[in-house]
Amino acid sequence: MTSDKAELQESGAVKSAMRVLDLFEYLGRWGDKTHTEIARELDIPKSSLTQLLKTLVRRGYLIYQPASKGYELGPAIADLARRVGDSTDLVSVAAPVLSWITGETQESCALNFIKGDRSEVVAAVTSPRRLLYHMQSGDSAPLYATSGGKALLAHLPEEMRRDYLSRVVLEPITPNTITTIPALEAELADVRAKGYAQVVEEFTIGIAGVARPVLSASGFPLASLNIAMPIARFEDAARDRCLAVLEKAVADIRHQCGWI
Structure with a gap:
């Protein structure tokens, strides 16, 4: 052109x-x-x-x-305004919850928002352990490559999710990164069915993570909560413990925000 x-x-x-x-x-x-x-x-x-x-x-x-x-x-205007207010409230509500998550699991955790086609960390708490994964506000990653991003992507309204899948380029960030749309669609369906997302070395070698979405009262994924840890500690018992803690954390946030 x-x-x-x-x-x-x-x-x-x-x-x-x-x-x-x-x-x-x-x-x-x-x-x-x-x-x-x-x-x-x-x-x-x-x-x-x-x-x-x-x-x-x-x-x-x-x-x-x-x-x-x-x-x-129309109502979509009011819905956008509500989402802005909800997101603002969410950060302040989530801060003590993030500290509780790390206290319970001894692992790093974060609150993530969608920013364009990426997930962005808006608040985080770092693990007190010597071997850890560090996340900080402003860090971002493709939605398809992290647990927090997949939890958000899987719960987007179908029209928004299809639009994303029609144009995204799945770059192989690590050897474990999903690189085909059918494989990603199948995993997102699994995330919706299970209520959580999981990655193992898909964005960072040596790191695994799990995440749950934080849904508004209307079911829109306003954010996700994720826990990331070295794969040396990512055993079934540790994963299940993290998922249980995240489930309580999400319920607490939604209750404080008046969405349940």
Whole structure:
């Protein structure tokens, strides 16, 4: 693609994004406006506006009112706002829970959020043992390669998960990393069935981990809690102990946040 074509494409994308934002701000202030009113007051060609409105209604960001033939902001807007609030509360609620997890297991643990196509550590507590795996806020990894990432990915709404799987490139980070979509899909189905994710040297050689998702009241994966340890200590008894601790930790967080 030539630089001129790229610039035109980027300009068109920015213009479309600006129209969406202008529309949200306009309806947020005035509400219940017809197609004609929106086109006139925001100076958007009617043909372009028709497709934009259809898409936003289908995704739940707008609602069409047949009686007035007007459009209003939809429930998806409120859902986004709730998720921001939930995520903010989650970090403060999770801090003492993370300390409890490490106290119970003597292993490093973390709270992870989805950031684009990656999972990112937003809070962590380090194991007091000499042989340990260190995690800190800001660390990130592909969703498909870590226990925390898989716990998040497996519980995304189907449309979001399919979109991710249709474009992700599975790079072989270690010899154990999953590198085919069918294998990843099968593992994600297993994660949903079992309620937890597990990796053994898929992101870091010598390290294994387990994770459980932290689901909102609506079932959206707001975060995941994971425990990571050297494979020298990753025996069945240790894994089962970690999973039991994570189950209690997730229940505690969801209870404190009012999601159960």
